[in-house]
Amino acid sequence: MFKSRAGVAAGAMLLATSLALAACSGSGSDSDKGSDAKTLTLWHYEGPTSAMGVAWNKAIELFKASHPGVEVKFEEKSFEQIQQNAQMILNSDSAPDILEYNKGNATAGLLSKQGLLTDLSDEASKRGWDKKLSSSLATTAKYDDDGIMGSGKTFGIPNYGEFVEVYYNQDMFAKYGLQVPTTLDEFVKVLDAFKAKGITPLSVGGAEYPAQQIFYELALSKADRSWVDDYQLYKNKVDFHDEQLTYGATTFADWVSKGYIAKNSAGIKAEDMGVAWEQAKFPILISGSWWYGRFASEVKNFKWGTFLFPGNKLHPGSSGNLWVVPEKSKAKSLAYDFIDITMQPEVQNLLGNSGGLPIAADPAAITDPKNKELIETFNKISSEDGLAFYPDWPAPGYYDVLVSGVQGLINGSKTPTAFLDEIAKPYNENLADIGK
Template sequence: MVRSRAGMAAGAVLLAASLVLAACGSAGGGGGGDEGADAKTLTLWHYEGPNSAMGIAWNEAIKQFKAGHPGVEVKFEEKSFEQIQQNAGMILNSDSAPDIMEYNKGNATAGLLSKQGLLTDLSDQVSKRGWDKELSPSLQTTARYGPDGVMGSGKFYGVPNYGEYVMVYYNKDLFAKHKVAVPTTLPEFESAMDTFVKAGITPLSVGGGEYPAQQIFYELALSKADRGFVDNYQLYKSKVDFHGPELTFGAQTFADWVGKGYLAKNSASIKAEDMGVAFEQGKFPIMISGSWWYGRFAKEINKFQWGTFLFPGNKLHPGSSGNLWVVPAKAKAKKLAYDFIDITMKPEIQDLLGNNGGVPVAADAGKISDPKNKELIDNFASISSADGLAFYPDWPAPGYYDVLVGGVQGLINGSKSPTAMLDEIAKPYNDNLADIGK
């Protein structure tokens, strides 16, 4: 997936401005009793590029939806990740709310909106249409939210139909040229990067201006973590010590990596899109990011051989179900939205997703033809079955995405020490705990 987190800030501002007049005064509940059974228009928003695995699969789903719903118009609008991330509350609390929308999962996003009454409870539809049978318990974690907006239990407020996880992309040609072997431990990984630094090459393509850098920080913390730490951090099962061994190692090692030249200090302002393009152009031998890049790289990288490996030595990895299909409480065509979700879960759509570099949740493994795509899916299955999905670092609290971006940027440009960075990210996390009475 080409995740459109590439900071379309101007578009986000314009979108917010356009919704101010439409915004209503209260969060509101569900739609009409017939859930728009007679509606003749389905308004759908998502932020996947048309050439991404999800974009390809969902375009086919739209075609199948139209064929099965003659006389119904589909109004599809592609938004950026940032537009929806920054303005979802206003969007869904207005008469401009779409009928179905792709939305980020986690306490700070889908959980917050469910708590505010802005999303439709999909539990009956999940059971009626058998979606729960297609989703493993670990994938259901991000689809279900309690009254306090904390994920992992309660009602279904979204449905994922793909998975995702963070891995290491590498330039095989550059590894071979510099006689670097694929590392299997963190010390080996650092030794590999030392080799590139000595050759005058910055090893890591990093986007510090958006999500990628904080995921590296989290990978490093997870190298010292267990499931208990993840459950405490993500699900609030117990108090998190921000100066404990896990997060301290993550912050200190990230700062050390900057000092050793593993990533450039100017990467603090680099956007995710620019990070990915730089890797595609062969400017960096390594990029740590998610499976959403996989399909794009398969189509666009043709000047060198590339591959992937899991973050060396880790048993836990950033990852989860993919983003969710959510149905706004104010949607005017809920039944049509449910029908569309159902199509995206069909085997042929899932197989199409898998054959274009995505990670389907319900594909037939025998129908995945490309060996690289099969490896991608098999790795996800291996992580998921071993309870190795650790979600993402920005999920626990509303607004935490921006907090972590700023915190890790401070480590990159040297304006914050690891201790100061951890103090900075601890406060809003703990403030949110107090707000929800944890």
């Protein structure tokens, strides 16, 4: 999946409507609403050749077969369209009946807090969805009254996982006699080796989510689980000039100054970053497992592989995005049926065989060795409590703050200190808003 993790356009309206929305939360047992509906309007942002796109298309096919007479109105949206406009759309008569939505405090948590999402707790229990989610995956499905993930009611159902890894061009590594690095120091030596040959090592999308994930990987190289819990779950106050965030910001800026990251990447979108790597213009790309299926399908001109960010025990990652049912959905029971189908072995196995990370597949049904390796890697990270979520999750609108801040590090308009001050302000303002 080529995500464009971009939410401030609706800010003023949200402030005006938040009090009214607070009284509109669903009951959590509204399974009969829309039981006579003959149309299911569904949105998601997965490309048709991505693992999730292939699996969801199959789910739509199975849904139609099991619901004769029901029309499925599928609309593919971009991640940015949904990210930036979800609050306004879900509070209108234009709301779809079910959609894929980003997980975390700043997104699904915010919508749940505002009463825009249906409480799925009863359905999750009745249909057994909750039993298919490990504790780490269930973290992003549940939100408390403040919209903080990890506890409370179930407002979304994930049915795949994801994590950030390093994609590398094996042919280019072999050409220059380079080995897969196992430590950060070794990784830097690989970056130096490519730069010495006049090759910019990293394909980076600074205009969207990829660049901030590199910054986060660098911060995580100095972090432990308690630090992640402080940053993501507000367990303790975060010092934005601590060792972890300072290292992430200063090292990222250093990588730009050394030419590992091109200055023009500040304006590059995720899609263009991925295409450039597919065209062998760069040897390395650091991004999510959602690219895996598309790369497997489209890269024909060179051999490639993946490895985890060298030396890290914690990695950006989580459950996949959530299927959520808007409170204004006119076909809730149909939406629940669709979620159920995405959990079926046929869809989950297809997801795994297409390069995705299913949560309920039969391991014996995954036939491709590389796909098996991907799933095993994710399962290992998850079982070792190595999923550190994403840097933009803690506060509403934080994605755009991080995009702008990291762009400043790339183009040199911000120092690491100024960048950290910039990202600290909205984070701490959000804590004050929720009384933390």
